[in-house]
Amino acid sequence: MTTYYSKDHEWISVEGGTATIGITAYAQEQLGDVVYVELPDAGKALSQGDEAAVVESVKAASEVYAPIDGEVTEANDVLADEPAKVNEDPEGAAWFIKMTVGNEGQLADLMDEAAYKAYIETL
C-alpha cells in the first residue's frame, strides 16, 4: 500500500487497483469542527480535478477534488451521520471514497508523506 498526498490536502492510499481517498489531518485542523459531509454515489465517474465531495465545517464549506481519474466504487456513508469522525480520525476511519485508479500516471504527480510535510511547512 502506498499513500500519496495532493496540494489540496487529500490523501490517496492505493492498494491493488483501488484508491482510498480522504482529507489530511492538516486539512481537518484548518477546517475546524466538521459538521457535514456530502459524498458521491458509487458508480460516479470522476476526472482528475472534478469535485468529488463537499466537506462543511463551522468555518467554511470546501470541495474535495478527485486527485486522479477513476470511478467511485464506495462512499463512506458513516460520515453523513457522524461528520465528527473527520476530525477524530481523518487519515483512518474517516476516509471519504474508494475509487478505481483510472490513470496510474497521475499518481506520479502527487506527493509522498515527506514531500507533503515539507509542503505544509511552507503554508
Next chain:
Amino acid sequence: MSMNTQGRPTAAGDAGESFRPKTFTGNRGLDMEEPLIFEVGSLENCGVDLDEGDLPEFELGGHARRAEIGLPGLAEPEAMRHYVRLSRNNYAIDAGLYPLGSCTMKHNPRLNEKMARLPGFADVHPLQPVSSVPGAIELIDELAHWLMVSTGTHAVAMSPKAGAHGELCGMMAIKAAHTAAGRSPEIVLVPESAHGTNPATAALLGYKVVSIDAKDDGTVDLEALKTTIAEHTGNIAGIMLTNPNTCGLFERDIKEIADRIHEAGGFFYCDGANFNAIVGKARPGDLGVDAMHINLHKTFSTPHGGGGPGSGPVVLSDKLAPFAPLPFIRKTDDGLELVETEAATNDGEQPFGRMTAFQGQMGMYVRALSYMMSHGSDGLRQASEDAVLNANYVRVGLQDLMSLPFGERPCMHEVLFDDSFLKDTCVTTLDFAKAMIDEGYHPMTMYFPLVVHGAMLIEPTESESRASLDLFVATMRDLVMSAKRGETQRFSGAPYLAPRRRLDETGAARKPVLKWTEPEPAQVTPEAAE
C-alpha cells in the same frame, strides 16, 4: 467614585465594586433573560376577544384542523414586552458601527422611511388594478432609469428579491440568450475572489463551474483566465466576477477580462454587491459588463438584515435586454405599460419567464429612489468616495499591528486582514471576533474570503464619522496589543459580557434543534379523539 446624596455610587459598571448580585430572576439589570414565546405564553390564554361563533366545518372539506396546534396565547402587553425585550439584545446599525465586510451595513436615512410610509406607496396592493397605481409604476420606472444611468446599461429587471436571486436572474438571461442563439455552452468561469454565491448560482443552472486562481495581489490571474478560456473554447457560457472583489480590491484588468470573455462567446456577469464602492466613479456597462445585480439594501441604503427584505434589480446589456423576465414596464407614446404575461409581449421581447409573483419589493424601491434623489449624483459619488476613504482610514490605522495579506496598497470600501498577526498568540480569528462583542462591536466578517487565512473583512461604510472610526481603530489596537501581550483569557472565554457566552456552533450544526418541543403531549380536541 462619584456618589449620590445617600452615599451610593452613581458610576456604571463595577469600578471598584467586587460584589455582583446573583439575581433571583436571572435578569442582569436591564439585560433581560427572556424565555421563548412558547414558554411565556399559555395555550389556554387568548390575547384577543374572538367570537366563538359556529364555524361551519363542512366548508373546510378534509382540511379541518384535527388537533390543537399549540400556539401560545399572550395579552397584547405581554406580547409587546416579549419582543421589546428580545430587541434589546439585538445589535443594529442604529446602535453602533457594524463592520460586517461584504454585507455593507450602512445607515438607513429616516427620510427614506418617511417616503415609504406615504399612504400612496405604503397601501398599494399588488392585486389592485394597474390603472389605479400609475404613481407606483412611474416610481419603479424612475428608479429603473437611474439604475441604468448609474451603471451605463440598457435594461433592468426589477423583480429579483435580493443579491443571489439577482445573480440567478442575470444568469438565466445569459442562458436564455445562448439558447436563443442555438448554443448550449456548459462552463461558467468563477474567479476565487468572487462571492460564494456566484458558483452556487452557476451550479444551480446546471453549469459546470471552473475556478480561476487569484494572483498574489488578490486579483484575478489574467494569464490563468486566458489559459482556461483556451482550454474550453466554444464551451464557455460566461464569467461571474465580483468587482470590487471580495478582498476589497478593484479588478484592474476588468476591461481585458470582459473582452476575452466576449471573444470566447461568453457573457460577463458582474456581482454588483460591492457597487457601493464605485457609484458615480465607474459605470459597469462601460467596463463590458452584460449583467449585474444591484443590492438596493447595500448600495442604496434600504434596510438590511433583520430590518427589511433585500432587493436585487439586475441591469442588463443590450444583448441581454430582450430576455429580461416578466413583469416589466414598457414605455409607449401613451405612457407606461406594465407587461405581465407572455401574451402581452411584442416582437423582440423574449422574457425567460418570471422570478416573482409580483413586481418586487415596492417598499425598497421607494426607499432607494428617495436615497438617490436626496443625494443627487454628487452625493452618491461622495458616498462612494467616503466609503473607500473610511475603509482606508481603518486600514492605515491598523496595518502596523494587524496583517494585510496583499501588502500596504489602497483598498476599496472594505479592508481585508489575515490572521498572521495572531501567530503564536493562541488567539484565533474567532476568539478575536468574540472579544469585539465585549467591546460593544458587532464583529467583522470572519474566515471569508477563503483565499486568505483566518480572514477578517472590515467594512466601516461611509456613514461612520471620524470620531467613530477613531474609537473603532483604538479598540482594535487595544485588542491586538492585548493578544500580543499574551492576555489570552480576554479572548478564549469571550464574550464575557453578552447575554450569552460562546455558542456551541458545532453542536447547533451537527444536531440542530429546529422545533420547540412541548413538555406535555399535544392537546387533542374531543372531536378529533373520537
